[in-house]
Amino acid sequence: MATAPYAQPMLRDGALDGKTIIVTGGGTGLGRAMTTYFLQLGANVVISSRKLDVLEATAAELRTQTGGKVLAVQCDVRKYDEVEKLVARTIEEFGRIDVLVNNAAGNFISPTERLSNKAFDVIVDIVLKGSYNCTLAVGKHWIKEQQPGTILNIVTTYASVGSAFVVPSATAKAGVLALTRSLAVEWAKYGIRSVAIAPGPFPTEGAWSRLFPEPLASKLDPAASVPLKRVGSHQELANLAAFLVSDFASYINGEVVTIDGGEWLNGAGEFNKLELLTSDMWDMIEKTMRR
Numbered sequence: 627m628a629t630a631p632y633a634q635p636m637l638r639d640g641a642l643d644g645k646t647i648i649v650t651g652g653g654t655g656l657g658r659a660m661t662t663y664f665l666q667l668g669a670n671v672v673i674s675s676r677k678l679d680v681l682e683a684t685a686a687e688l689r690t691q692t693g694g695k696v697l698a699v700q701c702d703v704r705k706y707d708e709v710e711k712l713v714a715r716t717i718e719e720f721g722r723i724d725v726l727v728n729n730a731a732g733n734f735i736s737p738t739e740r741l742s743n744k745a746f747d748v749i750v751d752i753v754l755k756g757s758y759n760c761t762l763a764v765g766k767h768w769i770k771e772q773q774p775g776t777i778l779n780i781v782t783t784y785a786s787v788g789s790a791f792v793v794p795s796a797t798a799k800a801g802v803l804a805l806t807r808s809l810a811v812e813w814a815k816y817g818i819r820s821v822a823i824a825p826g827p828f829p830t831e832g833a834w835s836r837l838f839p840e841p842l843a844s845k846l847d848p849a850a851s852v853p854l855k856r857v858g859s860h861q862e863l864a865n866l867a868a869f870l871v872s873d874f875a876s877y878i879n880g881e882v883v884t885i886d887g888g889e890w891l892n893g894a895g896e897f898n899k900l901e902l903l904t905s906d907m908w909d910m911i912e913k914t915m916r917r
């Protein structure tokens with residue numbers, strides 16, 4: 627079957643030539659998908675997370691697949707000293723950093739009253755503290771070197787509106803969104819852009835195992851609440867990320883781009899649920915109203 631147009635690479639060859647990009651959580655899921663495309667477009671990529679074996683395996687596969695330069699560095703984004711080492715190792719290997727992608731995250735579904743304070747901490751620490759640790763370490767480096775840069779934060783649609791049953795994640799992602807918009811203004815004078823992507827449902831092992839475990843998975847179809855009635859493809863998210871970190875997006879600053887098939891608006895409109903009505907029902911309703 628032919629690949630759908632939205633699942634095909636978008637930018638021209640060499641669009642990211644000469645750029646060095648750090649992707650936190652780059653060994654799996656969407657981080658891996660973005661890394662793959664960045665490499666195909668000519669960037670050098672440093673992938674980091676806690677599990678070095680996963681990172682090394684991904685790096686080896688992507689070197690073979692793309693012929694690009696990818697370095698695996700172990701780093702727990704919650705620990706500032708490890709983040710500083712990640713920055714130093716990147717510069718040692720590639721001489722510069724042009725883009726930081728704050729993609730690492732943790733999440734699971736739970737009624738909030740069932741959470742211990744530690745369960746709340748673990749998510750907020752990875753998502754919010756991890757993002758500001760990396761932003762601060764890389765931002766300080768850029769400012770000291772008088773070098774421009776781009777920060778791309780991966781948030782979620784519920785960063786703006788909140789969501790029940792993933793409250794630590796929603797709380798932390800809202801903070802990352804505030805970080806994006808605040809620094810878009812404050813650090814623009816240094817030539818640093820801050821942008822974000824708010825994805826809807828994109829199937830990954832990491833997300834699906836924690837957000838749609840059985841028996842939920844067999845009862846709830848993630849595509850059902852999406853007006854376009856499908857989940858996202860990894861390549862279309864990678865296309866958007868590559869554009870936002872490229873020089874083609876130089877005038878985009880402080881923007882959060884939603885890529886969710888319209889899902890977040892579906893719950894918002896008071897009458898959106900009328901989608902359930904059949905044509906016969908509409909005939910009846912119209913007759914009653916016009917009477």
Ligand SMILES: CCC/C=C/C(=O)SCCNC(=O)CCNC(=O)[C@H](O)C(C)(C)COP(=O)([O-])OP(=O)([O-])OC[C@H]1O[C@@H](n2cnc3c(N)ncnc32)[C@H](O)[C@@H]1OP(=O)([O-])[O-]
Nearest residue numbers: 731732733734736741742744745748782826827832833836
């Ligand atoms: C599509 C929508 C948007 C998607 C967004 C995403 O981000 S998708 C990205 C998805 N990708 C990822 O998430 C990837 C990264 N995720 C991970 O590495 C892990 O899932 C983790 C670190 C988040 C939790 O792992 P772990 O349990 O090994 O961590 P730990 O041992 O450090 O425990 C800390 C505390 O949390 C407690 N607790 C844990 N589970 C539950 C639960 N279900 N219920 C209640 N509580 C729970 C646990 O009991 C402990 O508290 P205690 O008992 O000490 O008071």
Ligand SMILES: NC(=O)C1=CN([C@@H]2O[C@H](COP(=O)(O)OP(=O)(O)OC[C@H]3O[C@@H](n4cnc5c(N)ncnc54)[C@H](OP(=O)(O)O)[C@@H]3O)[C@@H](O)[C@H]2O)C=CC1
Nearest residue numbers: 651654655656675676677702703730731827828830832833
């Ligand atoms: N998939 C989806 O539908 C959606 C995803 N998102 C966002 O997309 C991003 C990627 O998620 P996805 O690919 O689905 O899930 P994954 O679980 O595959 O990705 C999360 C990554 O974060 C890394 N990570 C977790 N904790 C830490 C830490 N303390 N330090 C460093 N790295 C860490 C993990 O690696 P390791 O365990 O080795 O540390 C893993 O590679 C996240 O920001 C998520 O919130 C947003 C909306 C929807």
